[in-house]
Amino acid sequence: MLVNSEMARRPKYLDLLRIRLPLPGIISIMHRMSGAVLFFALPLLLYWFQQSLTSVATFGALKAAFSHRLAKIIVLGLLWGFFHHLCAGLRHLALDMHLGNGLTAARRSSAIVLIAGVLLTFIVAALLW
Amino acid sequence: MVRYAEFGTHHPLRDWLTQRLTAVVMAFYSVAFLITLLVMPPVSYSLWHQIFLLPWIKFTTLLFFVSLCLHAWVGMRNICMDYVNYARTRLLLYVWIISMLVLYMIWAAQILWQQ
Numbered sequence: 001m002l003v004n005s006e007m008a009r010r011p012k013y014l015d016l017l018r019i020r021l022p023l024p025g026i027i028s029i030m031h032r033m034s035g036a037v038l039f040f041a042l043p044l045l046l047y048w049f050q051q052s053l054t055s056v057a058t059f060g061a062l063k064a065a066f067s068h069r070l071a072k073i074i075v076l077g078l079l080w081g082f083f084h085h086l087c088a089g090l091r092h093l094a095l096d097m098h099l100g101n102g103l104t105a106a107r108r109s110s111a112i113v114l115i116a117g118v119l120l121t122f123i124v125a126a127l128l129w
Numbered sequence: 130m131v132r133y134a135e136f137g138t139h140h141p142l143r144d145w146l147t148q149r150l151t152a153v154v155m156a157f158y159s160v161a162f163l164i165t166l167l168v169m170p171p172v173s174y175s176l177w178h179q180i181f182l183l184p185w186i187k188f189t190t191l192l193f194f195v196s197l198c199l200h201a202w203v204g205m206r207n208i209c210m211d212y213v214n215y216a217r218t219r220l221l222l223y224v225w226i227i228s229m230l231v232l233y234m235i236w237a238a239q240i241l242w243q244q
Contacts, residue, residue, distance in 0.1 A: 035204045042201070042233055050240045052171075053181055059174040086159065089152050096149065127167055 023110040030114075031088035034081040041078055076125055083124075084117035148203045151196035158193040178244065187241045194237035198230040 021029070051058040065071050091113050094100055100109050171177035180186055205226045213219040 032204075032208065035201075036208060039201050039205055042197075042229075046233060046236050046240070050236075053178060053240060053244060056174045059177065082159075086156060090156065093149065093152065124163065 022107070023114075024106050027088055027091070027110040027113050030084055031092075034085040034088075037081045038078070038085060041081075044074075045078075072129070075128075076121065079124055080117060080121040083120040084113070087113040087116045087120070144203050147199055151200040151203075154196040155193060155200065158189060158196075181241065181244055187244075190241055191238055194234060198234050202226065202230055 048062060051062040053059075066075065091100075091109050094109070095106075100106060165180075169176070171180070181190070206223065209219050209222050209226075213222060
């Protein structure tokens, strides 16, 4: 057991550059960041959706635009954001139902979320192109 | 006295439930959408266009967008509550976020019913 003086001396890493976040913490902040990125990407996504449905010409133009390298990088990034957010969200729903609440289980599911997000991104990207 | 009106969400349980319910709606729609895309890739405009002519597709897609906007509101507001310390700045951000999300919902409905 820690005595009071020891507790006072324990390191408190409130410096963001020195804090070492555990894996569930990393997943959590990535969940939040991917959500914010998707929010800011909404006008672009809606614009793409509109272009795809307006006419044959806009559909073709959008298809041509997607073959550019920059567009592919943006789509890949947004796909990753989406899949990470989806997987981390499903993990949250499981935790809400008291599934996998233990420390080991929570760390394992975080690793699965991280890997699944990347894997799904590459699978869908491979099928798209 | 703590002025909860400045900090709180007023309806924490309702917001929590909104976030979860909209998440479930979007998860089902997204998975169904992806499977549809993989089974019949939208190679031509007419094929893609025809999918969105179906009334039930229009309504489920609109349900997806409405869920998305409600979900984004809860999430973006949580981010603002955590990182934006000035009540006035936060209020301005809330107004901006809500305005954008309402516009997106109208835009989505317009795209869907212009077909």
